[in-house]
Amino acid sequence: MSGVVLARGIDAEELALRMGGAPGAGTEPITDAEVSELGMEVYRPGGRGDGVVRVGEHAGWAFAIEYGDSTGGDRLEEISRDGVEAIHYTPAMEHPPAIVIYAHDGRHVCGFGLCEEHIRWGEKPDLLLPDLVAAGILHPDGDTYCDPCPDDYITRRRSALAVIEERFGLSLPPALLTGARLTAYAVSGTPDMTTEDPDFDVVCDWATANGYPLPSGRLRLIPYLIRLAYRHATSH
Incomplete structure (x- = not known):
């Protein structure tokens, strides 16, 4: 998994199309493990690598789980057009940090890195500052941490993710991301999306x-x- 895109205001198929999928080109539902059986070339010298998403819906949000050279970070304006809310999460261990970006109605509203919440950007970079303060992550000035030298960065990241989840009403169980059978779409490159080999x-x-x-x-x-x-x- 290279990222997760969530969208409120459109269904899963529309999310796939806004990310670059072709109408009617979804596969039969597959699991996270079965994505590795698709013909993907993630890195292609001189061109874009292959990107695939598995899409579904949960608790009022459509979601797309990204694999390979996917498009979520490049197409947030398109995904969030016409009043749609969109969130893009790019996981990472430490540095560069995992990134969360919130977009709405075709605009990048705010974003920050987990464990680097003092560096915020977007049209309204401080939109979530009150939530980060209430969670005990930042002081009201937005620049200093309540705990400047945490021993457990995993807990710190989870605290920041919990802020996002609570603010936007997100609740994606990990089992849904990996074990659920979801329709897959190609969104970049030329992956082989065949779901049965004749030989x-x-x-x-x-x-x-x-x-x-x-x-x-x-x-x-x-x-x-x-x-x-x-x-x-x-x-x-």
Whole structure:
């Protein structure tokens, strides 16, 4: 997962389209683990890599889970047009920090990095400052921390995320992000979104004989790296 986009005011399919997906091009529902079986080339020299999203809806928000070279950070103005609210979360461990950006009606309203909440930007950079103060993260001046030297940055990040969740009424269970079967769309590059390989049995037999892990039998898809190895080994 490379990011999460949430939108209030449109459904999941419209969110996928605003992120660059094609109408009617969604796959059958797949899990987080099954995304790896799609043909994605995340980095492509001289061009845009492949990006895929799995989309769904929960508690009044549409959401898109991003994989690869996705488009959430580039298309927030488009996603949030016509009165829609949109939030983009880009995870990271420490530095650069995980980023949260809130957009509304085609405008970037505010954003900040988790554990770097004193650096805020957007048309209304202090929109969430009262919430950050109430949560005991920042002092009212917006520049100094209540705890300037926290020992547990994981807890600090969770506190900042809790501010976002409470302010906007978000509640995405982790199991929904990973285990739920959701429709997937290509949003950038040229990923192979095929959900059944006609030569699945042949390649699967070759993979088994050559010590590769068995592909999923449910989707009947050959993972991209196994297919590359098969093509290399069987090409003449």
